[in-house]
Amino acid sequence: MALAKRIIPCLDCEKGRVVKGVKFLDIRDAGDPVEIAKRYCDAGADEITFLDITASHEGRETTVHTVEAIAGQVFIPLTVGGGIRTIEDIRTMLNAGADKVAINTAAVFNPQLVREASARFGSQCIVVAMDAKKVSAEGESDRWEIFTHGGRKPTGIDAIEWAQRMVEYGAGEILLTSMDKDGTKSGFDLALNRAISNAVSVPIIASGGVGNLQDLVDGVVEGHADAVLAASIFHFGEFTIQQAKQYMAEKGITMRL
Amino acid sequence: MNKVAVIDYGMGNLHSVAKALEHVGKNTQVIVTSDAKTILSADRVIFPGVGAIRDCMAEIRRLGVDEIVQEAMQSKPLLAICVGMQALMERSEENNGVDCLGLAKGQVKLFANDASGAKPILREQDGELLKVPHMGWNIVEQCDQHPLWAGIENNTRFYFVHSYYISLGAEEKASGVSHYGVDFTAAFSKGNVFAVQFHPEKSQHGGLQLLSNFLTWDGAN
Numbered sequence: 255m256a257l258a259k260r261i262i263p264c265l266d267c268e269k270g271r272v273v274k275g276v277k278f279l280d281i282r283d284a285g286d287p288v289e290i291a292k293r294y295c296d297a298g299a300d301e302i303t304f305l306d307i308t309a310s311h312e313g314r315e316t317t318v319h320t321v322e323a324i325a326g327q328v329f330i331p332l333t334v335g336g337g338i339r340t341i342e343d344i345r346t347m348l349n350a351g352a353d354k355v356a357i358n359t360a361a362v363f364n365p366q367l368v369r370e371a372s373a374r375f376g377s378q379c380i381v382v383a384m385d386a387k388k389v390s391a392e393g394e395s396d397r398w399e400i401f402t403h404g405g406r407k408p409t410g411i412d413a414i415e416w417a418q419r420m421v422e423y424g425a426g427e428i429l430l431t432s433m434d435k436d437g438t439k440s441g442f443d444l445a446l447n448r449a450i451s452n453a454v455s456v457p458i459i460a461s462g463g464v465g466n467l468q469d470l471v472d473g474v475v476e477g478h479a480d481a482v483l484a485a486s487i488f489h490f491g492e493f494t495i496q497q498a499k500q501y502m503a504e505k506g507i508t509m510r511l
Numbered sequence: 512m513n514k515v516a517v518i519d520y521g522m523g524n525l526h527s528v529a530k531a532l533e534h535v536g537k538n539t540q541v542i543v544t545s546d547a548k549t550i551l552s553a554d555r556v557i558f559p560g561v562g563a564i565r566d567c568m569a570e571i572r573r574l575g576v577d578e579i580v581q582e583a584m585q586s587k588p589l590l591a592i593c594v595g596m597q598a599l600m601e602r603s604e605e606n607n608g609v610d611c612l613g614l615a616k617g618q619v620k621l622f623a624n625d626a627s628g629a630k631p632i633l634r635e636q637d638g639e640l641l642k643v644p645h646m647g648w649n650i651v652e653q654c655d656q657h658p659l660w661a662g663i664e665n666n667t668r669f670y671f672v673h674s675y676y677i678s679l680g681a682e683e684k685a686s687g688v689s690h691y692g693v694d695f696t697a698a699f700s701k702g703n704v705f706a707v708q709f710h711p712e713k714s715q716h717g718g719l720q721l722l723s724n725f726l727t728w729d730g731a732n
Contacts, residue, residue, distance in 0.1 A: 256690050257641075258648045258668060295715070300648055326530050331670060331713050348524040353713060376562030378644060378672045379524070426644055426672075455632075457642045480642055510648040510668045 258510040259474050260300035260481035261498055262333075262459060263488045265290060268307050270316040272489065284489040288323045294488065295328045297495040300510060302328060303356070303429070303459075303483060306336030307404070318350045325351020335383055335429070339364075344371050348379065356429055358383040359402040362409055365423060372424025381459075382425040386413040386446055387433040398446050405433045413446070414453050421454045428454065429483065432462040439465025439486070447477030459483050467493060467501040474507050513539045513726055516553035518579065518595075520545055520570040522562050528592065531712035532557070535723040547579050555725065556583045560594030564619065564675070565606035567594050577612055584614060588730040589704045590659075590722075593673060596699075596706035605675050615701055616680025622692060633692040641692050644674040651687040651697045651709065658731075659698075659705050659724045660686070667717040669697070669709035677708065703730040 265272045265287050272284040284290070291302050304324065306317045314337065321334055334347045335356025344355050361368050361382050372380045385405050390397035398413035417428055430450055432443035442460045451458040460479035464470060464487055473479045487493050503509040515532055517525050525543050532541045542549060550556055558580055560567050571577050580599075583589050591599055603609045603619035611619065622633050622643045633641040648668040653660050676695035679685055686705070687698030698707045705725065711718035 256650045257645065260647050325526065326534070329531050329534070329713060329715050329719055331672075331710075349526060351524075351526045351530060353524060353527060373563070373566075375524075376522075377674075378561060378646070427646065455643055457644070457646050480647070 256508065258300070258508045259479075259502065260459075261298075261470070261495060261502075261509075262301045262303050262481055262483045263294045263299050263495065264303045264305060264461070264483050264485045266305045266307055266485060267317065267320065267336075269313050270320055273307070287320050288327065290489070291324045291328050291332075294495055295330050298499055298510070299330060299495050300481070301331040301333065303333040303335065304352075305356070306334070308337070318346060321347060321350040321352055333381055333429075335381070340367070341370060341374065344375060348375065352379075354379045354381050354427070356381040356383040358385065361420065362400060362402050362411065365419070368420055368423040368425055372426070377424045377426035380425055381427045381429050382417075382420040383429040383431065384413065384416060384420075385431045385433050386443075386450075388443070388446070396445055396449065398449075401433055405436070414449055417450045417454050421456050425456060427457045427459065429459045429461055435463030436461070437486075438463050441465060441469040442473045442477050442479070442482075444472060444477040447473060447479050451478035451480070457481060467498055470498055471502055471505045471507065474502070475505075513555070514553040515539060515541050515555045515557060515726070516550040517541060517543045517557040517559060518545065518550060518576055519543045520567070520574050520576050522560055522567050522570060522594070524561065525559055527710075528557060528559055528712040531719060531722055532726070535719050536726050539726060545574050545576065547575060550579050551582060551586075553587070555587055556580075556589045558589060558591040558595035558598070560592065560596075560598060562594065563606060564594060564597060564603045564611070565609045567598060568609055568611060571598060571612070580612065581614060584702065584704055587703060588725065588728050590725050591704060591706035592712075593708060593710060596708055597675060597677060599704070599706060600677060601680075603675060615699070615704075615706075616682045617696070618678045618680075619675045620678050621675055624692070635692055644672055645676075645691045646672045648714075649689050649691060649697075649709075651689050653687050654685050655700070657686045657700050657705065658728050659700075659721055661724050662720050663717050669707075669711070669714040669717055671697075671709045673708060
């Protein structure tokens with residue numbers, strides 16, 4: 255198989271700075287997004303994902319400028335997410351230089367947005383981000399539910415059905431975050447990943463829980479992920495992107511080295 | 512001053528390609544436009560495209576871009592990217608069949624072992640299920656010594672994102688091939704035209720080198 259699996263470092267940004275929380279709380283400052291994006295790109299990152307966790311209007315302006323600055327220096331695909339609610343928001347980010355946008359909460363409240371956006375801009379630039387949490391009890395068969403607002407609000411929507419519906423509406427890719435695993439450094443939720451990946455035709459980006467390089471391998475091999483996303487293991491210098499790609503290649507995964 | 516016109520027919524994000532050209536081009540002016548005069552007075556032309564082919568073709572015809580491309584092809588170097596490449600073909604299977612510009616011989620086909628299926632199912636020969644769209648970095652095997660490959664190692668990976676691929680007519684000449692379930696044309700050349708299925712503007716070193724080569728290419732082979 256010639257197509258390489260992708261490593262995607264994720265920049266969670268607030269007010270123009272890269273931050274990283276544990277289970278969406280307890281935020282640590284990790285630096286300037288443009289510098290970091292450029293460093294990751296030079297180190298062989300296959301894509302960059304930029305998630306804006308700023309809520310204020312002023313913060314959004316900063317985000318647009320940051321996206322413009324990254325896009326002017328980083329010549330690999332750039333996905334921008336966080337607070338994307340309207341067709342206009344999507345257009346703004348694409349015009350700023352994003353190649354794809356990730357839609358999360360807005361897709362839940364207005365699924366037609368995904369349909370309209372993919373019809374207008376093409377499926378290739380519409381990523382549906384979903385935050386899923388295991389809701390089945392011990393002994394029951396696995397079941398995951400979609401949560402919104404950074405994982406705070408349950409929706410009652412089954413994660414597998416939701417993924418299938420979003421693909422039918424035109425999502426070109428799914429960014430799947432496990433709420434149970436995010437920030438724990440205990441590995442991806444492999445059962446969740448596998449279930450979603452096997453249920454849809456589009457690529458899946460596994461997210462949430464990477465603590466070491468074997469977790470990335472497991473995400474691809476056991477979680478059937480097409481791409482793996484990680485933040486803190488790269489931000490705080492535990493591993494470089496090259497190390498990660500080299501390790502995955504040694505384990506027999508096709509990588510772009 | 513090297514003037515490069517990026518044809519804007521309202522489809523998708525042209526900023527990436529404009530920014531990448533500005534990044535590699537010395538003394539280069541990049542103009543994103545749909546104006547025929549501006550395009551035809553430029554030294555080089557980029558014909559990009561993303562999204563659904565039916566919408567792309569409708570806008571191409573509405574804005575008269577079909578005639579502009581045809582004319583530009585005769586007179587100056589033209590680089591077609593992704594759906595821009597597909598639009599040069601005769602016909603696409605996408606959107607229940609769409610007639611394209613017919614400026615090169617070939618068909619645009621869905622990545623699927625069973626073309627009749629509404630949901631694309633694509634398998635590798637060993638049975639591995641492949642996701643559609645074909646998204647990510649894949650190997651491009653160079654078939655010729657085209658000037659646009661200068662300085663790019665054979666079998667370099669480029670970034671692709673597409674669900675439809677080109678099956679080139681026997682009359683045409685592939686410059687690069689890739690494999691995803693099937694072998695497909697990743698690049699072809701025809702006179703002043705070089706066309707690529709991948710996104711050079713998103714393909715880091717190899718992609719930037721190709722764009723840089725385009726900026727100095729005189730259109731000959």
